[in-house]
Amino acid sequence: MRYVGRVPAPPLDLFVDDIYSLSGVPRHPRLNVPPMPSAHLFINLGGPVRLYDSDPSVPPAVLDDGWFMGLWTRRFTIDHPSPVRLVGVHFKPWGLAPFAGLPATDLRNRWAPVDAVWRRAVDRIRNRLAEAASSTAALRLVEDELRTRLTGAPAHGLPLAQHVGRRLETSFGAIPVRTLAADAGVSGNHLAAQFKTHVGVTPKRVARIYRFARLILSVDARGPVDWSRLCHTAGYFDQAHFSKEFKEFTGHTPTQYLDLRRRFPAERGFPPDSGPMPAE
Structure with a gap:
């Protein structure tokens, strides 16, 4: 599987560790993911992705187009399709707050569709990424999207x-x-x-x-x-x-x-x- 990553230019680097793309056939489609100091955005261009919470009371999720994930304090399992085609963002633990417009507790140990956070945005973003000439161009498109959403004074606190x-x-x-x-x-x-x-x-x-x-x-x-x-x-x-x-x-x-x-x-x-x- 091919990984291409990019650290965004300031001021996004204050909130984002990297923007990346994954493509190809994964060696290990199912991964056990421990708590890590990141929140996430995934834009999926491939087949459905399945997510399993380590809390057995939480039902599995099948995610098709795009989703946000807040900071996780317990492990979860992600089941990739084959081949994989997605573009993602690793936010710093505090980095999702300026872009999500909702309390971070609402996304703790949870996933939410992109359109539930950014209204009517996921199809537009996916279409632009599908037309990108290269992985580098796709990462720049996501960086531009984030930059347009980082406006105004920071929220209190x-x-x-x-x-x-x-x-x-x-x-x-x-x-x-x-x-x-x-x-x-x-x-x-x-x-x-x-x-x-x-x-x-x-x-x-x-x-x-x-x-x-x-x-x-x-x-x-x-x-x-x-x-x-x-x-x-x-x-x-x-x-x-x-x-x-x-x-x-x-x-x-x-x-x-x-x-x-x-x-x-x-x-x-x-x-x-x-x-x-x-x-x-």
């Missing part, structure tokens, strides 16, 4: 969530939330309220996800893995805490995960496969 979110991003969640609140000159309760509005979860939860992402993306299954060293570097205070969170976020013990990675190696040069993993 978004600059605070963005500032604190950036510190969590650069520290991989290592700075205590009380320190972040004190440095910003606000109470912990105020900071948590603004995060819930613009990110969908508390800063403590975002810190957990950044910490886990740092660990999971540092695992190199091609050689021996020193889990004790990795969990210490990522900021886990003990092995038991690390093991519990790892199982919660991936559905596997560290040993099971490593075995899975060795049986199904990540595709070289394919960044999304560093976090998501094949579902057996």
Whole structure:
């Protein structure tokens, strides 16, 4: 499967990690996706995509044209068609707020059709992408769409969530939330309220996800893995805490995960496969 990515120009880069396209036949059509520090936009040009929540009470979804996903705090499974043809956006945890026009809590652990957020937009966007001469041209079209929607003054509280979110991003969640609140000159309760509005979860939860992402993306299954060293570097205070969170976020013990990675190696040069993993 071919991955082409692009970091957008300022000021979109304050809100978006990358815009990307996926095309071709996936080596592993079904992926188990752990919580990662991203919200998403998917514009699908191929067959239906199926999404399965790890919460058994949530029914599966079959998505055809385009959908948004907010920040997820639990794992989910995505089942790609073959071949894949889609264009996506990885938003920073706070990055979807300026574009969605609704509280981030409404999209936490949820997906929503593009037209439910951007009225009567998905067919126009899909038609333009289908006519794009190349993957690079398609990414520029999505970047232009985002740029036209980033207008006006930021919503109340978004600059605070963005500032604190950036510190969590650069520290991989290592700075205590009380320190972040004190440095910003606000109470912990105020900071948590603004995060819930613009990110969908508390800063403590975002810190957990950044910490886990740092660990999971540092695992190199091609050689021996020193889990004790990795969990210490990522900021886990003990092995038991690390093991519990790892199982919660991936559905596997560290040993099971490593075995899975060795049986199904990540595709070289394919960044999304560093976090998501094949579902057996």
